[in-house]
Amino acid sequence: MYETSYHRPSSLAEAAQLAGEKGDEAKYLSGGMTLIPTMKQRLAAPEALIDLRHVGELKGISVSGRSIRIGGGMTHAEVATSDEIKSVCPGFAALAGLIGDPAVRHMGTVGGSVANFDPAADYPAALLALGGTIHTDKREIPADEFFQGLFETALEEGEIVTAVSFEAPDQCAYEKFRNPASRYAMCGVFVARRADGVKVGVTGAGASGAFRWSDGEQALSGNFAPDAVESLAVPEGDMVSDIHGSSAYRANLVKVVTKRAVKKALDH
Numbered sequence: 001m002y003e004t005s006y007h008r009p010s011s012l013a014e015a016a017q018l019a020g021e022k023g024d025e026a027k028y029l030s031g032g033m034t035l036i037p038t039m040k041q042r043l044a045a046p047e048a049l050i051d052l053r054h055v056g057e058l059k060g061i062s063v064s065g066r067s068i069r070i071g072g073g074m075t076h077a078e079v080a081t082s083d084e085i086k087s088v089c090p091g092f093a094a095l096a097g098l099i100g101d102p103a104v105r106h107m108g109t110v111g112g113s114v115a116n117f118d119p120a121a122d123y124p125a126a127l128l129a130l131g132g133t134i135h136t137d138k139r140e141i142p143a144d145e146f147f148q149g150l151f152e153t154a155l156e157e158g159e160i161v162t163a164v165s166f167e168a169p170d171q172c173a174y175e176k177f178r179n180p181a182s183r184y185a186m187c188g189v190f191v192a193r194r195a196d197g198v199k200v201g202v203t204g205a206g207a208s209g210a211f212r213w214s215d216g217e218q219a220l221s222g223n224f225a226p227d228a229v230e231s232l233a234v235p236e237g238d239m240v241s242d243i244h245g246s247s248a249y250r251a252n253l254v255k256v257v258t259k260r261a262v263k264k265a266l267d268h
C-alpha cells in the first residue's frame with residue numbers, strides 16, 4: 001500500500017498552485033479512465049491527486065461561426081452528443097462517439113485524453129488533421145507541435161490542458177478500424193478537406209503515435225477520392241508491430257482506412 005492525498009480545487013489557479021506545491025509527486029485527475037487503472041497496476045503511484053472535475057473553467061463547448069472550442073473537462077459523451085458541434089463538424093462528434101464504451105465516454109475527458117496521448121487515442125488524429133490548437137493555463141500550442149511521441153506531449157510539469165479548438169473544415173470524416181477486444185484503434189484516420197487542401201491524421205498505427213500522412217495529403221489534395229491513395233506505399237518501418245498485427249498489416253490499414261474515411265466524407 002502507499003498513501004495518496006486527494007485535493008479538490010474549484011479553480012484553475014487553485015489547481016495550478018496545488019501542483020506547484022506538490023511538485024512532480026502530484027498528478028491531475030480528470031475522468032480517471034487511464035490514471036486510475038495505471039495506479040491500480042502500480043505503474044503510477046502519485047503522492048497527491050488533484051481532481052480537475054470541479055474546475056468550472058474547464059467546462060463548456062462554444063461554437064461561433066465555424067470556430068469550435070471544447071473545454072478540457074468535457075467528456076467524450078458530451079462531445080459526441082453536442083448539437084452545436086454536430087451542426088458544423090459532425091465528423092468530430094462522431095469520433096467522440098466511437099471512443100471506448102459508454103462508461104469510458106461518460107467519464108473520460110478531452111483534456112485527459114490529449115494530455116495522456118495514448119498511441120491509439122482518437123482525438124489526436126482529428127486535431128492533427130484539423131490543424132487544431134491545444135490551450136493550456138499558460139499558452140496555446142498547435143497540434144502539430146503538441147503531440148511529440150509515445151505518451152509525450154509539449155506539456156510542461158504542472159501545465160493544464162484547458163481546451164482544444166479548431167475551425168470546422170468544408171468536409172471531414174473519421175474512420176476507425178477497432179481492435180475488437182480493447183475498442184482502441186488498430187488504425188483510425190481523420191480526413192479534413194478545405195479549399196487550400198486536405199489533411200490526414202492517423203492514429204493507432206504509427207510506432208511514434210498519431211501522425212499526419214503527408215503522401216496521402218498530397219494525393220487527396222489533388223483528387224479527393226478514395227482511389228487517389230491506391231498507388232501509395234506506407235513505409236512499414238514507421239508502423240507498430242505487435243500481437244494484434246504486423247507492421248505490414250498496419251501499413252496496409254492506413255491506406256484502406258483512409259479510403260473509407262474519404263468515402264464517408266464524400267457521402268455526408
Ligand SMILES: Cc1cc2nc3c(=O)[nH]c(=O)nc-3n(C[C@H](O)[C@H](O)[C@H](O)COP(=O)(O)OP(=O)(O)OC[C@H]3O[C@@H](n4cnc5c(N)ncnc54)[C@H](O)[C@@H]3O)c2cc1C
Binds near residue numbers: 032035184
Ligand atoms: C476500457 C477503455 C477503453 C478506451 N478506449 C479508448 C478509445 O477507443 N479511444 C480513445 O481515444 N481513448 C480510449 N480510452 C481512454 C479514454 O479516452 C480516457 O478517457 C483518456 O485516455 C484519459 O482521459 P481521462 O479524462 O480519463 O484522464 P485521466 O485518466 O484522469 O488522466 C490521464 C492523464 O492525463 C493527465 N491529465 C488529465 N487531465 C488533464 C488536463 N486537463 N491537463 C493536463 N493533464 C491532465 C493525468 O494527470 C494523467 O496523467 C479508453 C479507456 C478505457 C479504460
